[in-house]
Structure formats: C-alpha cells, structure tokens
Amino acid sequence: MRELTVIEAVRAALTEEMARDPRVIVMGEDVGKLGGVFRATEGLYDRFGAERVIDMPMAETGIAGVAVGMAMRGLRPVAEIQFADFIHAAMDHLVGEAAKIRWRTAGDWSVPMVLRTAYGGGFRGGPYHSQSVEAFYAHAPGLKVVAPSTPADAKGLLLAAIRDPDPVIVLEHKRTYRAIRGPVPDGDVVVPIGKAAIARLGSDVTVLAYGMMLHESLAAAATLAEEGIDVEVVDLRTLLPLDRETILTSLTKTRRLCVVHEDTITMGLGAELCAIAAEAGVLDVPPVRVAMPDIPGIPVDDVLEDAILPNRATIRDALVRLVARERTHGGPRAAYDPAIPQASSTIEVALPEEHLRSALDAVVEACAAFPRFNATFSWSGITEHPDVVVDLDLGTSAPARGGGTITLVDYGRDGADLGVPFVRPDQTAALRIGAVRNGRAYVTCAVDHRAIDGSDVGRFLALFKTALERQRHPDPNLCHPELVEGPPS
C-alpha cells in the first residue's frame, strides 16, 4: 500500500500497463517529452520510446479517429485529450464510431480504446479549461464512462479501462490530481467498471457524487454529522453504465436523494439519477440537485467561479433543507392488522453470502411461473413495475409500500436462522431470507390468506428454490468479469 496523489496513481497505472502489455500505446498532445501538461505521462517517453508514447499535433479529431483505427487493428491505444473542453472535435469518433462499431458489425469488430481527459473547474481556468462533459458521453450507449475520485480508483479504473474490450472514456477531475492523496493498493488491483462505492455510510439521506464533488460532499457530510444528520455518500465511480443496484439499495434505506455535480443542471447526470429514483419509487421526499446553473461557461474571475460551482457549504445547505422536509410517503404505519388471515411455509435453500440480486430474480421468476399470483411482470434488476412492486426491504423496520407487494426481507449474515414474517397492510406477501449458515438458509413466505391459498405458498417456494439454485449467468450490464480479476493471459 502506497500513499499517492491522483496524478501519481494515473501515472502508475499507465506505466505498469505499458510494461505489462506491449499493445498499449499512449498518444496525445504534449504527452511525450513534456510528460503531459499535468504530468500524467511523465517518464513514459524515456522508458517506452517515441513509438509507444506519441506526441500528436493539435488535432483532436485525428487523435480520436486514429485511436479507433489502432484499436480495431488490435492495439490498446490510450489517447489523451488535454482538456475535456477540447473533446468535442473528437465526438464524432467517440459517439458516432467507437460507441457503435461493435454493435453495427454484430461483434465482427470492436474498439478497445481508452480516452483520458482532464475535466472540472475550480482552478481559474475559464470557459475552455474548466468544463464538465460527462452528460454528453454518458448519453451514448456503447461507450463506458468512468470518473474516479480517489487515487486507488484512478489507478484501478484506468487499468480496467485499458483491459476492457470496448471504448472507455476516463474523466479525471483536474483538481483531484494533486489535492487528493490516498492509499493505493500495491500490485495489479483492478477496480471493476460499473460498480459504485459507499464512500460514507449513513441513514438519513443519500448523496450521489463523483470527482471533486465527492470530496466536497464528504466534507459537508462530516459537518452535518456533528449536527446529528447522518449522510450516506455514494461515489458513483462509473457514470455509464450506472450501478443501479448500489444506488437503489442506498436510496431504499435513506429514502432521500441529493445529487451533486459540477456539470450544468439541465439534462445533466442528476436528471437521470433522479429519474431512476423516481421510477423505482424509493423516495419519500422530492430529490434535490446541487449543480452548476445553466451558464454557457465557467468564468475565470475568482469570485464568479466560486459563486457558481457547488461546494461543501452549498451541499450542506441543500442537505439540511432536504432532511427537514416532511416525508410525504411512507413514515409510520400500521405494522400489523389482526384482520389479515395469514398462511406461511418454509423451505431450505442453498445460498451464497452475496445473494440479494439472485433472490430478487428468483422471486420474479417464481411469480412469472405462478399465474394465480396475478403477478404478470417480467422484471430483472431493482426497478419499478407499473403494476406490481417488488419491495426491496433490507431491514425489519423498513416500511412496506403500495398494494399487492411482495416484501423481501433479508436478515443478512448476522440475522436469525428462521423468522416467520407476517403480512402487513398494503402487502400481499412477505418473504424472509434467514441468515446463511454453511451455505444454506431458510426462506419463509407468508401470504394474505384471503388472496392466496396456503398450498400455493409451498409451491411458490419450491419454484423460488429451483430458480435460486440454478447457476445464473453473470450480469451482462456490468463489465467483463474476466477482465477485472487479473491480467489476460
């Protein structure tokens, strides 16, 4: 474990990967003898030579287009666009070409390229050296977009990006380059693309952030902790594809959302994140976005720039207001209604420690195979369905919502072996997974006996067990697992 700054971590990733894989080519403006204007490529030219560390002319279209061609040819180009503000000349090759080539050839061609660029304000760069560009590229299916915030992620995500078989844009916040220092694991530690991280555990409100705004959000959360407000901060790390599971798991717990980004607010990433939360029905109060106002550029003047970029004070204020809002949904409700006649059954299943996603999938599959439950949905992942809600209930005290729901309660590794749930008002059924002991657990299902016959519960559980124990395919939406566990042979 070493203490590095973000820029040192980027440099370490490039150096190690170029040494490991001769196909890796670094190219961009000033990346050679100068070592890049931010020194991300310092030392590479001397070590690997001009053929693999290529100083390019001021030609962003060509840089991106040549990288596409090199990648199609079998190299692993890592192109640098010096400032994200200059990336738009390359957009046709990124969105129009790199993102589409695998799909448009049904896999005959692929584009394993990386494009790194420095983005973000806060250092008096003015309108053309400060912009955030993530929304343009996170809107392009076929690209992957990562935005590391810590030195460990800057290295681990860059390694993952270079080894990914498809194009990845790596957005590096230039203020983090030297301001953020932290531990970086030794050796070949890859951070998977598509996985967010909980940067701070909390229970009252969830902040979704990345880049320098992650650190500002953590600072705001630390201040609020002294005031008794418990903020959970999620470091998104990958902006496309978003880690919906981590996001919604956090929001299901806190039921309050604040998105923070430096990018301008309208059509920004916050809009999508709020939509995900709204569609999943996990919020008790309307969400809040802390973002730059809709101004064409970031002004260079110190006072003006500071006035428009989010910071720990504006984030703190937004969170205080958010937490003060009365919950419009959920809240205390009747936990037990003696008028509901209950029927329940229990089954034992083989179950790994990490099982939430497969358990949810198994509920869906079992319901689909059971027309009498009238649960006519086809669903995968934690998303809302307009007719039937699968209510992801992670704690015994979390309230259930909506009519006709199945609440899945997971006791987790420290829970009891067997708990018989009861059906609360607004629910049709409740499913409880007991603690996993030696790879096995008890699952108990209770139903409203007026709606579902007791014998159907047993059959449903049998279907659930079959579905759960079947070997599942890895999630295709996440990155390629074989590429994040270690270097290719």
Added chain:
Amino acid sequence: MTQVERERAYRALSLARALDERMWRLARAGRAHFAVPCSGHEAIGAGYALALQPGLDWVSPHYRDLAALLVLGMEPRDVMLCFFSRPSDPNAAGRQPYAHFGSRRLHVLSQQGPQPNHCSHGVGCAWGSKILNDGSVSVIAFGDGGAQKGEVHESMNLAAVHRLPCIFVVHRNGWTQSVKREDEYATETLVARAAGYSMPGIAVDGADIEAMVAATKEAAERARGGGGPTLIDAHCVRFLPNTSNDDDTRYRDRSALEANFATGDPLVRARGLVDAAFAKRVDDENAAAAQEAADWAEAQPLGDPTTVMEHAYA
C-alpha cells in the same frame, strides 16, 4: 498486367457492374431501402485491390468500392444480403444500410455514415502496421467531396509526419451529391495537395484499370519500404445519381454527362484488354449471378427483434 490478371480484373469490373445494375433496379422498384451506385467508379476499387496482398493488407474503402470488395473476396450473395439488410449480412448484420462495408476476415474496416471518418481509422490501422512491423499497407479511399473535410487533412498530415504505410485514394468524380466541383474546391484536381504534406501524389485516369493497378503497386512498394504514404487522385465519372434517394436531373445535365460515358466507362475500356468472346461470356455469367444472388438474398429471413440488444453493452 498479364493476360490472366487482365481477365481477373475484367471479371471484377463486370460483376460489380452487374450487381450495381441489379441493385439499382430493385431499389427503384421499392424492393430494398437503399442503393449506392458504383457505375463509373469500378476500376478505382478493383485497381487498388488487385495491387494489394490479400490477407496481409488492409482497406478502408469508399462506399463506391464494391469492386474492391469483390476482388478481396466478398461473394455476390453477401453483397445482396447487405443490400437487403438481412441479419445474415456479414458486413453489418442488417444494422447498417447497403455500402457500409466491413469484414474482419477480408481486412476491410467497418465503414460508417459520416464521410469520411474512416480516413483516420485507416491511418490508425496503418500505424498498427508500423508498430506491429508486419509489412502490411492500408488503402484509405474516399470521394472528392469527403476530401474537403478536416478529417482528411488531419489524417494525411499524421500519415506523412509518421511516414505511415498507407495509400490515400480519392475518387474524384466532381460531384458531392448535388454540389459541383467548383463549389467544393478551387483547384481542378487534388493531386497537388500531396506536396503540401510532403508525400508523393499520382494523378490517375480512374477508368483505366491498368493505370490504377500500377499506381497502387508503386505506392504500396514505397509504403512497404518505409517511404510513407502516397495520394492517388483518380478521376472518374459518376454515371448515376448519388444514391437511390437522389434525383440528379435537378442539378446536372444528363445528356452532357452521358457524352462522357464512352471514354469514362471502366468496363468499356477494359473490354479492350480481353477477348470479346470472353467479355461477353463473363458479362452473361455475372448478370445471371447477380440475379441469382438477389433472388436468394431477398428470400433470406428478416431480423429477429429479440436480437436487437445483442452487442449493446452500456
């Protein structure tokens, strides 16, 4: 060229013309979405493809380079699968319109809509040849309309600076869909641009298959020897409208154009290189092959909507 090579060239030109005419009629009859004619351009694509080493060299073709694809090994049925946008099309699996060629097997980079974005892809491919040091060269072909885009400038400049093993081939037909040459560039030809990048330029009669083969061989030999890129400026006549969606009577005088057909037709010119009976027999065989390929491809199944998400990953 030897007589065997001339006959091979004639077969490719004749087959491209037969397929082109068949596709044009089918598109005009509403049987397929889109045709991109190559009539008048055939000798450029066939010429450069005949000069390359199959299986070693790489091509980023112009969308009028059907003849190149045929020389490189694409079969008439595959051309027609592309034309009818069938999922079994090896170029684009029914996901791109006709003429967006591409085949890893044939070393043809996947082609795109916005012209000529493939120029820098071809340069990147040639850069790969240099780094991998495998002795291959890349042909990068585009139209004189596309040549006016900054993409081409950046590509030619990078290739020249790094002496990359590539050959830029411009199809100079004088039209960018409806816009005439005088409104696109101020020079009569484009070959002089080569000097601006410090690379050799060769002006070629693009209807002359032997001249195209010779020019490409010269350029390929230079590229393989480390001498860097070459620009080949190949003049040709676009016999037909830009695409099946175009009506060229709105912007050009067809009768004046057709006066050029006799001298500008690469197929007529190539008939002078082969025996007349051979040419007649090949033309008849190719007309039948085009018909057979079209009938067969049109009967192939359309796409399955459950497959549209395949290869979409983010």
